[in-house]
């Protein structure tokens with residue numbers, strides 16, 4: 031299988047003004063290929079989340095170039111970026127942000143409604159299949175508030191996958207999981223990369239987790255160390 035580049039960051043710089051200028055990202059360049067599982071580690075405050083927000087196109091206030099699936103993101107309008115996000119990027123936040131007033135199945139389907147590309151029936155089937163793949167199809171009809179933290183994390187992964195994205199990005203996906211659930215999530219990620227050829231970028235403090243990914247990017251004070 032040819033390993034195509036899924037995402038490329040070229041010389042990304044980012045500063046906050048709070049009220050004085052703080053340079054948070056300083057010349058970040060790297061790429062992620064399809065079928066590659068990459069972790070980003072580094073001490074608290076080194077800029078990991080800031081980088082993830084830029085790479086996922088949620089923050090467009092930076093200098094440098096971001097290329098996703100051979101397309102330059104820098105300079106696109108918010109509307110164009112929203113479409114790229116919805117079509118090509120799945121995002122899993124540390125705190126799942128499921129909607130409690132909806133069932134597990136509906137939560138997984140929601141980004142699909144937003145993209146409006148598939149019929150409701152197809153979305154429902156796909157959502158159910160994803161839940162099955164993640165071993166939680168029995169929870170489909172439960173309300174989001176009725177399930178455990180580890181289950182919520184798996185639902186959040188299913189939701190991020192519903193539009194069949196090219197890249198999955200996760201901020202501390204195992205931050206509040208026990209070792210059994212961490213292992214389950216790790217196996218799911220491996221399958222996404224190895225079987226489905228997705229590109230995976232994970233921000234984590236868990237050195238054990240990082241050690242088992244294909245490649246670790248270590249950040250220090252807004253730069254990549256290695």
Ligand SMILES: Nc1ncnc2c1ncn2[C@@H]1O[C@H](COP(=O)(O)OP(=O)(O)OP(=O)(O)O)[C@@H](O)[C@H]1O
Pocket residue numbers: 046047048052054072073074075076077078079080081
């Ligand atoms: N909106 C903001 N305004 C001003 N400074 C910010 C803002 N967001 C982040 N920062 C600063 O940018 C730096 C990097 O923050 P970031 O959240 O990216 O770090 P991190 O490596 O993800 O940390 P952690 O591991 O604790 O989540 C920190 O010094 C933080 O205080």
